[in-house]
Amino acid sequence: MIHADDVFRAFEEHRGKAIVTTSGVAGRKWPQTSNNPERDVSLGSAMGQTTSAAFGLALGLPDEKIVLFDSEGALLMNLGVLASIAGKQPKNFVHFLLDNEVYATTGGQPVPNNTNIDYAGMAKAIGYPTTHHFDNLEDLVNDMEAIMNEEGPVFISIKIIPEIENAPMALRTNTPSRPRPQTIKELRAELGIS
Amino acid sequence: MVEQQAAILRPETLLDEFKKNNVTHVITIPDSETNYLYELMLKQDWLDVVPISREGEASATALGLAVAGKVPVVLIQNTGMMESGDSIRGMALDAGFPMVFVVGYRGWTRRGVIRDSAAKYTEPFLNAFGLDYYFVENNSDGDRITTAFEQAISTNRPVVVLIGDEYHGFNR
Numbered sequence: 001m002i003h004a005d006d007v008f009r010a011f012e013e014h015r016g017k018a019i020v021t022t023s024g025v026a027g028r029k030w031p032q033t034s035n036n037p038e039r040d041v042s043l044g045s046a047m048g049q050t051t052s053a054a055f056g057l058a059l060g061l062p063d064e065k066i067v068l069f070d071s072e073g074a075l076l077m078n079l080g081v082l083a084s085i086a087g088k089q090p091k092n093f094v095h096f097l098l099d100n101e102v103y104a105t106t107g108g109q110p111v112p113n114n115t116n117i118d119y120a121g122m123a124k125a126i127g128y129p130t131t132h133h134f135d136n137l138e139d140l141v142n143d144m145e146a147i148m149n150e151e152g153p154v155f156i157s158i159k160i161i162p163e164i165e166n167a168p169m170a171l172r173t174n175t176p177s178r179p180r181p182q183t184i185k186e187l188r189a190e191l192g193i194s
Numbered sequence: 195m196v197e198q199q200a201a202i203l204r205p206e207t208l209l210d211e212f213k214k215n216n217v218t219h220v221i222t223i224p225d226s227e228t229n230y231l232y233e234l235m236l237k238q239d240w241l242d243v244v245p246i247s248r249e250g251e252a253s254a255t256a257l258g259l260a261v262a263g264k265v266p267v268v269l270i271q272n273t274g275m276m277e278s279g280d281s282i283r284g285m286a287l288d289a290g291f292p293m294v295f296v297v298g299y300r301g302w303t304r305r306g307v308i309r310d311s312a313a314k315y316t317e318p319f320l321n322a323f324g325l326d327y328y329f330v331e332n333n334s335d336g337d338r339i340t341t342a343f344e345q346a347i348s349t350n351r352p353v354v355v356l357i358g359d360e361y362h363g364f365n366r
Contacts, residue, residue: 041261046284049254052246053285056258056266059219059244080247084255087245181290184261193263 001161002137004098008033010141011067011096014148018094019057019064019187023050024071025104026160031177038190042180048077051095055085058093058152061191065092065148072099072119073111085153086127093152095128100162108164123155135159203332203359205231208296211339212241212267215294219244219259221252222269228298231269249274253285253293253352260291271298272316272356282323282352292346292353295325296339299358304331320354327354 004026012033019039022030034040043053054068075081075097085093101114120133130150134140140158147156165172178186188194208231212220221244224232235243246252249270256266275282275297286293301310308314320327326345328338339355346353 043254043258043261044284045288046254046281049250049281049285052251052254052281053258053261055251056221056244056255056260057262058258059242059255060259060262060264078248078251081251084244084246084251188261188263191263193261 001135001159002140004029004160004163005033006137007096007098007140007158007160008069010137010144011148014145015067016065016148018067018148019061020067020069021050021054021057022069023074024069024098024100025163025165026071026098026100027069028177030069037178038186040183041187042178042183045180048074048081051075051078051081052084054095055081055088055090055093058090059088062090062092064191065094065152066090067094067096069096069098072097072101072114072117073103075119076111082123082126082128086123089127089129089153091152093154094148094150095123095153095155097155097157098160099157100160102162102164104162104164107166108162119157120155123157128153128155131155131157133157203330203335203357205234207333207336208339208357209234209238209241211336213238215340215343216265217267218242218264219256219266220269221246221255221259221266223247223249223252223271223274225271225298228269248277250278250281252295253278253281256293257285257289257291260289260293266293268293268295270295271312272300272319273312275354276312276315276319279319279323282325286352287323287325290350292343292350294339294342294346295352295354297354297356299329299356302356302358304358316356325352325354327356329356329358331358 044050058066102108120131124131252268259266301313342353
């Protein structure tokens with residue numbers, strides 16, 4: 001298993017000008033690594049739907065590379081989206097799945113069948129042309145540049161170490177982050193969309 | 195005969211309204227009642243049809259497209275709309291973008307008693323979510339789709355068009 005921070009650092013080296021969005025507890029740490037916040041966008045606000053929003057963004061911006069750091073709990077809530085993505089084959093879409101095997105935000109309860117799901121195999125079977133699976137950092141670091149140069153949609157599942165939140169919501173100290181409307185506004189300004 | 199034709203909502207009417215309002219993408223799950231519309235949409239080079247697997251995906255996919263500067267329309271059935279409650283909340287109502295949902299009003303009838311619970315709960319659902327809606331039953335109602343677009347743009351909110359022609363003519 002890999003620390004999410006290490007995944008993000010390995011990715012950031014080869015990010016280029018990709019637009020990045022995230023879901024899940026691990027995804028909340030991405031802003032600490034990102035060197036291009038104008039191209040980071042928050043699209044989440046409904047259970048399991050960040051994947052669909054990132055898919056829509058990829059369809060709407062075919063000349064931009066769209067990178068999603070998804071989480072397995074979110075994806076399981078909206079699994080049909082894999083077929084929707086495979087059906088449209090967005091060449092600019094890179095779909096990372098950070099699989100910590102648990103619902104980290106609710107105390108670490110396992111997701112259904114948590115240790116036995118082959119997400120990359122699932123994505124391959126449903127029609128993603130290229131898929132990868134990693135459970136050690138060295139392999140991921142070695143392959144990241146090639147992955148970012150592959151034609152999408154690409155699916156990369158990565159086993160990560162869970163960082164479980166177990167305090168009552170009111171007692172949690174969340175990392176400050178820009179609200180969704182602000183990230184959208186700043187991304188659109190960056191892209192010249194009025 | 196003339197009266198019967200006037201009562202029909204032709205798929206071309208919807209398509210004309212979409213074009214008039216610069217729609218770029220239709221996010222949809224095909225259903226048996228709208229198959230001819232679906233086939234017609236696929237033939238339009240100005241329109242990209244985005245099939246999805248479940249209606250819950252629709253609002254979020256539309257949001258991504260709207261962020262990208264495109265003009266999406268969601269085309270689903272009332273049953274799927276009700277299944278999509280949390281997505282409509284988080285990805286449409288809270289998003290601050292204009293979005294038009296064209297929703298097939300399954301089970302609705304002007305005559306007799308409405309027995310299909312899908313129809314019984316459709317308008318209460320819309321009212322509970324605070325979603326404004328327009329009713330389109332035949333060709334002469336078609337410009338209400340433009341009215342829905344105008345309202346969505348002026349309010350930066352989702353607006354619904356209910357298609358009450360489920361069982362006669364819409365599928366030609």
